[in-house]
Amino acid sequence: MTEKRPTDQRPAKLRLAIVGAGPAGIYAADILLKAERNFDVSIDLFDHLPAPYGLVRYGVAPDHPRIKGIISALRDVLDRGDIRIFGNVRFGVDITLDDLRKHYNAVIFATGAVRDADLRIPGIDLVGSYGAARFVSWFDGHPDYPRTWPLEAKQVAVIGNGNVALDVARILAKHADDLLPTEIPANVYDGLKASPVTDVHIFGRRGPTSVKFTPLELRELGELPDVDIVVYDEDFDYDDAARAAVASNKQVFVIDKVLGKWRERAHKLAEDPQAGASRRLHLHFFAKPLELIDDGTGRVGGIRYERTAPDGQGGVVGTGEIRELPVQAVYRAVGYFGSPLPGVPFDKKHGVIPNREGQVLSKGDPSSGAGSANQQLYGVYATGWIKRGPVGLIGHTKSDAMETVRHLINDLGNWWRPESPSEESIVALLDERGVEYTNLDGWHRLDQHEQALGAAEGRVRIKVVPRDEMVAISRAVAPAAAAASA
Incomplete structure (x- = not known):
């Protein structure tokens, strides 16, 4: 009406x-x-x-x-x-x-x-529990977010089976020097360079044929220098619905092929652990997060999850098998709002x-x-x-x-x-x-300034992060005047 x-x-x-x-x-x-x-x-x-x-x-x-x-x-x-x-x-x-x-x-x-969508499980408000959207804004140099990020965990969990979850896990697991050719801001590089992380675990409650990753995003994980991708054989006991998805959907077929190659690598690594990389990125399927575990000080000390199983119709059901994994940080990548x-x-x-x-x-x-x-x-x-x-x-x-x-x-x-x-x-x-x-001419000034910063270090661009600096450059305000108005 x-x-x-x-x-x-x-x-x-x-x-x-x-x-x-x-x-x-x-x-x-x-x-x-x-x-x-x-x-x-x-x-x-x-x-x-x-x-x-x-x-x-x-x-x-x-x-x-x-x-x-x-x-x-x-x-x-x-x-x-x-x-x-x-x-x-x-x-x-x-x-x-x-x-x-x-x-x-x-x-x-x-x-x-x-904004990050909510994930309503016990412990989600513990110190060390973060929304993926805020982390993405930090590493992308968003002017309205703090310049520092608490990268202190050796073992990290990422909850979600979409492209944002892969982005977060990849940035956490990737060595900072391998990000230098990009437009990563200097403060982000410094933070990631000091990160002690060794293992990043991605959790998804459904199976490998139900992920929301795109094949391109998934393949990129396997290209990370000095990072091993770890998958588990128990997650690949497909039912008829999963096999039908592989046979009928080209994207699922490609994802299954990529994961299959990583299974082969994982088998070889199990035979010769000394040949492994310094960092590992684990993919856990059929794993439904239940609770974040308090380490006794109000901080994240682990994640408790339930093993799920195919329900025969493309979905999953709980098995009642509960597992725990020690982690010191958790990122929820379950959607935006x-x-x-x-x-x-x-x-x-x-x-x-x-x-x-x-x-x-x-x-x-x-x-x-x-x-x-x-x-x-x-x-x-x-x-x-x-x-x-x-x-x-x-x-x-x-x-x-x-x-x-x-x-x-x-x-x-x-x-x-x-x-x-x-x-x-x-x-x-x-x-x-x-x-x-700011206007279009101002954006051109900022764009050229960022490219010049990057050119000085052999990079395409280095982002300007502080809002007042972005505005001053865009509006062609002299440095002294910008400082006085800040």
């Missing part, structure tokens, strides 16, 4: 705000600009970070240059010059939904999902903005049965993970954005009627409020 709105006096130009300058927001802007339409478009991208690209810059491990190559495509979109960027602008603080209504015809929220935005409806259960195919609904969880939850909130849209939850790869956001943009175009008669829609008015508002926003 949607409220009827007058459809006369249709605007000849769409002034659109997009909150979130990651792949989801940039794709939405690009798709709209290329879409068939009978009106002009002017788009402003807002982001709370001083630099664009969101998840690609701050959510992908630094040793993934092939995945980060997507930045080239995003850069091409921004460098056309038909999209403005306002970085270092906090929605709900520097600008509000009411502000956007005064200056734009509509807004698309593309803010992603950056969206964050609420001031003044914007939010579904607390699913961590998304309630919506129907990208059209934001007035309030509440649409599944709650409340009538008002099914009413469209005109002028407000969502795309990406804040729309559908943290599932799918970066490229999947394109089709997601197409759906949202289609509705935006079709809703022309119900757009907002802003009182001050000129492109200069939002600039004046930010200036009046003293917001130190």
